[in-house]
Amino acid sequence: MPENVGQRTRHVPLVLVDTENLSREEWLACRRQGIGGSDVAGIMGISPFRTARDIYYDKLNIAPVEEEPENWVALEVGNLLEGLVARIFHKKSGLEIFQVKKMFRHPLYPFMLADVDYFARLPDGETAILEIKTTNYNATDAWWQDGREIVPPYYEAQGRHYMAVMDADRVFFCCLYGNTEDECIIREIRRDMAYEQEMIYLEQYFWESHVLAKDPPPYTEDGAQILGSVQRYCGPADTGAPVLELGADMAETLMYYLRLQEEKKKAEKRSGELEKELQRAKAILIAEMGTGCTAECRRDGFRYTVTYNPVRKAGVDKNNLSRLKLQYPEIYERFVTVSEYRRFLVKVSAEEAA
Numbered sequence: 001m002p003e004n005v006g007q008r009t010r011h012v013p014l015v016l017v018d019t020e021n022l023s024r025e026e027w028l029a030c031r032r033q034g035i036g037g038s039d040v041a042g043i044m045g046i047s048p049f050r051t052a053r054d055i056y057y058d059k060l061n062i063a064p065v066e067e068e069p070e071n072w073v074a075l076e077v078g079n080l081l082e083g084l085v086a087r088i089f090h091k092k093s094g095l096e097i098f099q100v101k102k103m104f105r106h107p108l109y110p111f112m113l114a115d116v117d118y119f120a121r122l123p124d125g126e127t128a129i130l131e132i133k134t135t136n137y138n139a140t141d142a143w144w145q146d147g148r149e150i151v152p153p154y155y156e157a158q159g160r161h162y163m164a165v166m167d168a169d170r171v172f173f174c175c176l177y178g179n180t181e182d183e184c185i186i187r188e189i190r191r192d193m194a195y196e197q198e199m200i201y202l203e204q205y206f207w208e209s210h211v212l213a214k215d216p217p218p219y220t221e222d223g224a225q226i227l228g229s230v231q232r233y234c235g236p237a238d239t240g241a242p243v244l245e246l247g248a249d250m251a252e253t254l255m256y257y258l259r260l261q262e263e264k265k266k267a268e269k270r271s272g273e274l275e276k277e278l279q280r281a282k283a284i285l286i287a288e289m290g291t292g293c294t295a296e297c298r299r300d301g302f303r304y305t306v307t308y309n310p311v312r313k314a315g316v317d318k319n320n321l322s323r324l325k326l327q328y329p330e331i332y333e334r335f336v337t338v339s340e341y342r343r344f345l346v347k348v349s350a351e352e353a354a
Contacts, residue, residue: 041154089174114165133175
């Protein structure tokens with residue numbers, strides 16, 4: 001790599017550990033010594049998969065960041081196809097690719113780590129980073145925005161983190177979404193020092209103010225992500241746990257929740273009235289169609305087509321499920337799964353007079 005880019009001083013990344021013969025547990029222990037590329041999006045609040053609190057728990061080895069069990073096939077496919085996707089990139093780009101099985105550390109910011117998939121040798125002799133991804137047809141929209149080719153923000157953060165650690169100026173992404181070499185997305189991003197400085201600031205703050213200080217970061221993500229994080233960390237409900245006395249901050253959050261609940265009730269009342277009118281209008285149209293499945297009308301230069309087609313699916317209703325349990329308990333126990341969910345409820349009662 002060249003000595004200088006503009007006025008920027010170049011650096012050589014340090015080697016934290018040789019990863020070629022590391023076990024999975026040893027590799028995870030090394031990653032907990034700092035922030036890796038896949039952690040950055042969670043810290044920056046742009047990950048659709050993990051919260052900053054998840055990353056915090058993982059770094060302190062309180063609750064490891066583990067992928068969802070139902071995603072194990074997708075993860076295994078990604079691992080199995082990594083070499084194949086790299087070969088596709090080589091064939092399409094003509095660039096030499098190679099691996100360096102080491103975990104690197106930034107010499108100035110030792111909390112920044114990088115374990116890079118592949119490297120690519122550029123015609124001018126410089127080295128670029130190559131990140132391998134796999135997805136499916138339904139997720140390819142994430143690689144486009146308003147007709148423009150993009151890298152999904154959570155992957156972009158990962159790539160820019162690697163550029164910072166490795167002092168590289170280019171990252172290629174090669175993402176396979178089908179079963180032919182043409183069903184492959186190739187993107188490139190180049191170094192952006194303004195982005196990088198902000199990213200390093202956020203990483204450093206997270207590492208020093210939360211991980212080293214052992215102070216969990218606040219939840220700032222959307223409700224679904226927060227609940228997922230809580231379920232991963234806390235596990236099943238403990239019905240014998242003592243009653244928790246909420247502090248001032250949480251009491252304010254509770255009041256906010258109740259205000260939102262009242263607003264929602266008002267909106268739902270209006271929505272219910274609209275729903276009744278919708279159902280009445282739909283029923284009148286269905287009555288007119290009788291046993292027919294399609295109707296049309298033309299009005300103001302438009303043609304409207306109404307369909308009322310049958311949809312059939314197999315299922316077991318509640319009564320038959322009860323019969324199955326009574327008559328064939330062995331089959332019921334074998335195939336019926338029981339899942340747990342927790343119902344959130346706020347009950348308001350007046351304080352007793354002293």
